[in-house]
Amino acid sequence: MELKQLRAFLAVAEELHFGRAAARLNMLPTALGRQVRLLEEELGTALLRRTTRQVATTPAGDALATEARAILEHAAAAARLVRGMAAHPAGLLRIGAIDSAAAGLLPGLLARFQAAHPGIATRLTEAKTSEILPQLRARRLDLGFVRPPLRPEPGLAFRWLLQEYPVVALPRRHPLAGRRRLRLEDLAPLPLILPPRRTRPHSHDGVMRLFAALGLSPHVAQEAEEKQTIVNLVAAGIGIALLPEWAARMRVPGVVFRPVALPKAAAPLEWGLGVAWDPDSPCAERAAFLALLDPSP
Secondary structure, eight states: OHHHHHHHHHHHHHSSOOHHHHHHHHHHHHHHHHHHHHHHHHSSSSOOESSSOOEEEEEHHHHHHHHHHHHHHHHHHHHHHHHHHSSSTEEEEEEEEOOOIOOOOHHHHHHHHHOOOTTTTTEEEOOOHHHHHHHHHHTOOOOOEEEOSSSSSSTOOEEEEEEEEEEEEEEEEEGGSSSSEEEEHHHHSSEEEEETTOOOOHHHHHHHHHHTTTTTTOEEEEEEOOOHHHHHHHTTTOOEEEEEGGGGGGTTTTEEEEEEETTTTTTOOGGEEEEEETTTOOHHHHHHHHHHOOOOO
């Protein structure tokens, strides 16, 4: 089987129309039909049922369509990998990172890595944990700096790096802004700005679990996805927000950040930070980066 034959067959199997499939592949319908016939002859079975009015896949065609899609996706991934290596002969390390890692942890690590391995290029993608993990499984990323998974992630290795703690963002003129440290009991009655759970489950649950640990239910007044937006809403007086401690570096007029007193020995898992990768995907560049994270002897 040739890739061009698989592409031709898959286009027809998905479009169920030779004309549309040929247009999709920028081919003549006669050339497309010839590729499909050659594939059927090689496999010794019909893959498509053709009539003057319609095209349908046979059971063998249905089975091959699934396999052809996976083969073509794998071939495309291999081509991307080789092109990336050609552009960066000494290697390329693809890193995904949540905002907390991208803003706080990674700048220093990347500087150290580039000093130690100047020939290795790095490509950084900022995304949410829920977006990074599938990209690691699909091998579109080599490393992912993410929140700790609440349960084991099949097929991925994970290394804990550090524990972050929340800070509260308050309007500068808020009555509680003059305190050096605030309690969750003080914050529960206040209007809270929170990321939506459907798009940022770790951030949403991390806040809600803090209150739940004390039997408290916060008053959610507004949802917003991006931390910069949340802080700007705080500045506008819409409410308060609980954010990772790195967010206190944001300089937004009218907003102050204060640490939050947590229950004794509390270490909220959703506020941790770690690195994940696919251990079955060999990557010398990743091994070199992970070596930077090992404690010095």
